[in-house]
Ligand SMILES: [Zn+2]
């Protein structure tokens with residue numbers, strides 16, 4: 001009899017606890033409604049990271065892509081147009097989506113409108129992409145750094161937000177201090193291909209060589225276009241003793 005009463009009490013407490021938890025959960029959802037990472041429309045209860053429309057529309061780059069830089073291309077060739085005419089310093093890289101449509105819009109929001117939550121979600125999706133594609137074994141993850149001036153102006157580095165969420169999922173070590181951008185470069189989007197490369201000369205610095213010595217490093221950034229920024233980082237990391245440089249980006253420009 002006493003045992004049954006105790007059981008009933010425990011069940012009652014659990015029911016009350018679950019009800020409070022649900023009310024709390026609904027309140028948080030009301031306060032901060034969950035939004036689609038791609039189109040930012042409010043999500044229904046049964047949708048997780050993105051809405052059903054985006055889920056059916058957006059494809060990860062997983063079939064025909066450049067074996068060097070990961071750009072999606074239609075032709076069945078190993079290297080994209082850019083990688084055929086330009087030698088890269090990095091070993092390999094992949095981008096998760098083609099840089100167009102809602103992907104372009106959401107990354108713009110992350111970079112210029114303080115939509116940092118998009119960076120957290122993308123970091124988690126990138127970890128899934130890394131696992132699904134069984135990508136390289138790495139020792140250390142480094143976000144592509146922003147120059148101090150731009151960091152202060154923006155308040156955050158979007159690559160750093162993506163990196164932290166990615167590493168949390170994958171339990172990989174990251175370092176946000178070891179690679180510094182020491183030159184306040186002109187935004188790459190405003191430059192021609194040749195000037196993009198020139199813009200990156202001596203733009204980065206390694207603060208402690210011993211941290212990267214002999215390490216396989218994964219660079220993370222939001223967008224890859226010609227690869228000049230990743231090459232700029234890779235060059236200084238390799239000169240300072242790193243073993244191999246890979247990269248992962250959320251989006252990548254379409255290849256030819
Ligand atoms: Zn959507």
Ligand SMILES: [Zn+2]
Nearest residue numbers: 066069080083
């Ligand atoms: Zn390529």
